Amino acid sequence: MVCSLFRLRRGVWQTSTIAALAFLVVGCSEGKVSQCNQLIGVANQAVTQVQSVTQSANPAPGAPGTSNANNANNIEAMTRIATAADQARTEMEGLQFSDERLTQFQSRFVAMYTEIGNATRALVSSAQASNSQGAQQAFDQLKTATEKEAPLVTEVNQYCANPQ
Structure with missing residues (x-):
């Protein structure tokens, strides 16, 4: 009786351990x-x-009818946009995907954010x-x-809408 009780407990413990490990693997x-x-x-x-x-x-830097103060505000806004693009690139690069297709999308977003940041900084420099x-x-x-964004978003949405 004691031996069969021990086997039962050991079986329950093994089953519980296996279930816990499976939960961790699936959960992680x-x-x-x-x-x-x-x-x-x-x-x-x-x-x-x-x-x-x-x-x-305000209106774009150097737009007709803008004052120097508006131009300074616009340059500041464009600089903030470049910073936002850099931040988005960094955050996107930090993501880890096991899905190859999502990794491809990630690379395209990173490239797009890099181009946006560089072009925005070039625009600021030229305006100054x-x-x-x-x-x-x-x-x-x-x-x-920026024209790359809409098609990329559409592709991501289509891919992610399919749960498989």
């Missing part, structure tokens, strides 16, 4: 939904930061130097970089 590994939420969360945060800056900013040709080039680069 992140599924596709969780990883998608992380990626989307960083992207949404970047958009929110840029929108916050642009909503409080009153270099209209340089400002136009930087603006075109910024426009090209």
Whole structure:
């Protein structure tokens, strides 16, 4: 009787241990939904930061009819946008994905944020130097970089909407 009780307890302990380990493995590994939420969360945060800056900013640096004070405010706003792009890039780079497709999306976001930050800083430099040709080039680069966002977001949303 004592031996069978010991076997029963040992069996229960082994079953409990196996169940606990399985729970930890499943609980610690992140599924596709969780990883998608992380990626989307960083992207949404970047958009929110840029929108916050642009909503409080004045017309673009060097726009006709703007004063020097407005230009200084706009340069400050553009600098904050470059900083937000750098922060988004850093946060995006810090994410770890087991899903290869999400890693590809992550790389594209990192490249886009890098391009946005660089183009924005070039625009600021050109505006400060009153270099209209340089400002136009930087603006075109910024426009090209930001145009990548909508298709990328659409692809991420389509991929993440499929739970498998």
